[in-house]
Amino acid sequence: MASSIRAAAKVDWSKLTVSLGLKKETVAALQAFRKRNDEARRVVLALKEQKTDIDFEHYRSLLKNKGIVNEAEKALSSFKPVKTDLNAQMKIVEIIESKAVENAKKTVARVDDELKDLHSTLTNIEQTRPFEDITVEEIVKAKPEINDIVEKMVKRGQWGVPGYEEKFGYGS
Amino acid sequence: MPQLVPFYFVNQLSFGLILLSVLIYLASKRLLPQLLQRFISRIFITLA
Numbered sequence: 600m601a602s603s604i605r606a607a608a609k610v611d612w613s614k615l616t617v618s619l620g621l622k623k624e625t626v627a628a629l630q631a632f633r634k635r636n637d638e639a640r641r642v643v644l645a646l647k648e649q650k651t652d653i654d655f656e657h658y659r660s661l662l663k664n665k666g667i668v669n670e671a672e673k674a675l676s677s678f679k680p681v682k683t684d685l686n687a688q689m690k691i692v693e694i695i696e697s698k699a700v701e702n703a704k705k706t707v708a709r710v711d712d713e714l715k716d717l718h719s720t721l722t723n724i725e726q727t728r729p730f731e732d733i734t735v736e737e738i739v740k741a742k743p744e745i746n747d748i749v750e751k752m753v754k755r756g757q758w759g760v761p762g763y764e765e766k767f768g769y770g771s
Numbered sequence: 772m773p774q775l776v777p778f779y780f781v782n783q784l785s786f787g788l789i790l791l792s793v794l795i796y797l798a799s800k801r802l803l804p805q806l807l808q809r810f811i812s813r814i815f816i817t818l819a
Contacts (some may be wrong), residue, residue, distance in 0.1 A: 730816060738812040745815060749808045758803050760810040767813065 620710075625702050628695075 612633055621629070655672045659665055739745050752758075764771075773779050 735809050735812045738816055742815055745808060745811050748811055749804055752807060753804050758807060760814060763810050763814060
């Protein structure tokens with residue numbers, strides 16, 4: 600219990616919600632959980648601060664009716680806290696946990712995909728060839744929309760590209 | 772000069788027309804589209 604409280608106190612919430620790139624729903628769930636955690640901690644503290652011992656002798660000296668004080672003392676000594684069945688709540692917690700784990704797995708998968716993309720981009724960048732070695736066929740293969748543009752321009756009878764000669768010089 | 776002999780006029784005219792139409796066809800279907808494709812590709816790789 601104490602170790603879990605220490606662990607909870609160490610959690611950097613702002614970093615958790617901002618820097619990890621989590622989904623909106625995950626962030627909302629985390630914030631709701633944090634709110635509940637803070638509230639529970641506050642309630643526990645407030646309850647701990649309350650007095651639990653009663654000075655019955657004081658009341659005996661004050662009240663004329665000693666019987667009622669005795670009865671109250673007996674009731675207090677015979678009081679046993681009611682045990683509540685936490686199974687239902689535990690089930691809810693488990694459901695929430697499974698959802699959180701699922702979301703985390705999804706996030707991991709997404710991050711993995713992004714990493715793969717980035718790696719492939721990196722290898723592409725590393726393996727790029729100089730412009731002089733690239734052929735028109737390769738460019739058209741990589742960008743098939745060039746053919747569509749050419750077809751459209753040919754249909755329109757437009758044989759020049761606007762801005763080409765200004766960019767690369769006349770006759771190049 | 773045979774070009775100026777009227778006997779060859781029809782022959783010259785027909786061959787001239789055939790050559791001209793073949794040239795126009797080749798230019799519109801192959802040469803100019805290829806050139807345009809090259810221009811657009813160059814713009815694509817420069818802008819990208």
